[in-house]
Amino acid sequence: MTTAPRAPRTDGETTRARILDAAGELFGVTGFAETTSKAIAARAGVDLASINYHFGSRNGLYRAVLSEAHRRVVDLADLQQLAQSPLPASEKLRVLIDQLVQRAADGSEGWHLTVLAAELVAPSSHIKVLFKSEVPMKASLIADILSEISGIPADDPALRRCLFSVAAPCLLLQIGRRGLPGPVQAMLRTPREVVVDHLHRFAIAGLEAIGNEYHAGKTPPRCAG
Incomplete structure (x- = not known):
């Protein structure tokens, strides 16, 4: 993009x-x-x-740093451009996953991954700024892409669970940049195209499976609230 x-x-x-x-x-x-x-x-x-x-204040500066860090990982303008592109929804998802994996694996990307990883590992009260100013609109755009793949309405709890399942591996790779031991480091050393292909195929299979269950009436009922 x-x-x-x-x-x-x-x-x-x-x-x-x-x-x-x-x-x-x-x-x-x-x-x-x-x-x-x-x-x-x-x-x-x-x-x-x-x-x-x-x-x-210093608090205000830290909140601005968190917002800027999130923007550098997922830029709203780039995401809007991707969402509005004529690409099939499955290819849009692949492009997004590729961007996130690339930014997690590239050690030259700067301070923003380290700051975000630290905040995700040990959240402070300042993390709320992300869920007010950065996350909602970006999550909505991604949900629309996942909705097109799965056929589940974007505002349905079943789709929100899908969003979490697709995003979690990418978030784990971001945290892994801080040296988290275990399989994450092996993933970061794996060729990017292999990781992207795996995450994309796994996400598509999961979305299609949950979508089929949803439309067959097998999805668990919505929780109150």
Whole structure:
């Protein structure tokens, strides 16, 4: 997928981006609790007032880092472009899985995977920002793709369970970038096309099987709430 070129940044946007990258790099290495605003300012080459001006506080900066990290893993504009493309739904899913696997396996991708992995392993109260600002619309677009494959309505709990099942292996690969031992490391060392093919075939088979059960009336009843 290609994205439209962005307009040149203003000085304020450049400063904000520099602070964001400096904070992401430090949060990724030492964690939120051990990273001070002073250290971030020094790394970014700005004063403390600049952090407060652009982000309000260190907490606000960390929430912005989480949002930016999530955007770098799954960009909303890219996902919208994929969802609106003329590709068959099964191929859209393959493209998405390929992107996620590539970003998990590529060690040169930057700090965002480390920050997200740390937050997923030990969630803080700040993770709520992702479920307010980043996850809902992206999950909705992916659900539409899975709905087209399975035939299950996008708002049905059965489809949400499918979304979890498809996303979980990709999330595990992200966490594996922090050195999680076991089979995840073997997956990360496996050629990308082999991993993508496996995850895609497994996802398609699962979606079709659950879709068949759903339409045959074998899906468990909806839970209250």
